[in-house]
Amino acid sequence: MVGxxxxxxxxxxxxxPLLPCVDGRGRPWxxxxxxxxxxxxxxxxxxxWRDLPERCDPxxxxxxxxARWERDGTWARLLEHVQVNDAAVGMVEWTVSVDSTINRARQHAAEAPKKGAQAPDELEDPRHPRLGQALGRSRGGLTTKVHRAADGRGLPLAIVVTPGNVNDSMVFDTVLDAVRVPRPSAGRPPRRPEAVIADRAYSSRAIRTGLRRCGIRAVIPERSDQIASRKRRGSAGGRPPAFGPxxxxxxxxxxxxxxRLKQFRAVATRFDQLAxxxxAGLRLASLILWLREP
Incomplete structure (x- = not known):
């Protein structure tokens, strides 16, 4: 019986069937x-972790x-596998929505010492470089920001974590570059959405220009200050950008x-010291969302 x-x-x-059969020393798992x-x-x-129930192994x-499957990329490969299968049958909807959310980090999440070079996802807070590990300090305390791109069904295509006080627009290109669903056969993976939908936090000339060069339709409303600035300049301000309400x-x-992801408490609140x-927990939670989709 499934619990x-x-x-x-x-x-x-x-x-x-995708999980390894033996460990690194040749012994069966x-x-x-x-x-x-x-x-x-x-x-x-x-x-x-110490409070796991007895039925779940030591x-x-x-x-x-x-931790081992995080280091060798197993969780990322499992998520990629289910995405590839859905893409092969045309279930992935390539109208991509991008947004972020800030998750509170518990104090002991900042106890990990910085050793050696950091991975790309382990970004520093420039004002508090000792924190590292995608942790930022603001009025709300220690926070981590999760940036995500979702397809038209609301299923995650890309995940990026940064300190909580990093501006959304600074990470937009990184999130869009992470949208990568390999083809089941030979060929380059599709990486170009038909349209990108985002809120006013992503309303910038650089983002709109980058999307236009890639042939991607931008569905992003203008901020009020941008509208006022354009109107003040008159004809020199140009036309308002295209927008589909x-x-x-x-x-x-x-x-x-x-x-849906924040139904997992260890996602809604960060307890992990390492980014x-x-x-890895975010990827596993995302995998469960894909597996639940009929």
Whole structure:
């Protein structure tokens, strides 16, 4: 019997065969499904690893495998696999919505020391460089910002984490570059959405120009100060950018995506010290959303 929040038989049949059969020393792994269910229990509850229920294997085994599969990219490959399968049958809707959300980080999430070079997702807060690990300090305390691109169904296509006080427009190109669903056969992966829907935080000349050069329709409303500046300049201000109010209504899919992801308490609040571990949890939660889609 499948417990609450655990992998269903159908979901396990899709990802189970993709998991490694032996560890790095050639010894067979213990039951993968039990371990993945333990990771999902921790993601859903936000409890410490040591508090995993007995049915989920020793907590050391669950955490060690979660960390190992983060390091070797297993979680990212599983997410990519289900995206490829949906793209192969034409289920991915290439009207992409981009947005971000700020998640509070618990104090012990900032206890990880900085050692060596940082990975691209482990960005620093320029005002507090000692924090690192995609943590920023603002009035709300320690925060991490999750930037996401979702397809027309509200399923995540790309995830980027930064410190909580990083401006959305600064990360737009990085998020769009991360939209990559490989083809099941030979050929370049599709990376060019038909349209990008975003709110006023992404209303800048650089973003609109970049999208136009790529042949992507921008559905982004102007900010009030931009409208006022254009009107003050008269004919020199140029024409207002094209905007589709009806199509803009579809932007709520990315908001719904965030709401579904934040049902996982370890996503809504960051407990992980390392940005890479937090990103792995986001990818696993995103994988579950794809697996739940009929």
């Amino acid at each position: 609450r929040g655990e992998l269903t038989d159908v979901a396990w049949q899709r990802i189970g 213990r039951d993968h499904r039990q371990v993945v269910n333990g990771v999902l229990w921790r993601l859903r509850t936000g409890a410490p 907590w050391q085994t669950v955490y060690e495998r979660f 009806e199509q803009y209504k579809a932007r709520n899919v990315v908001e719904r995506c965030f709401n 890479a571990r937090y990103l």
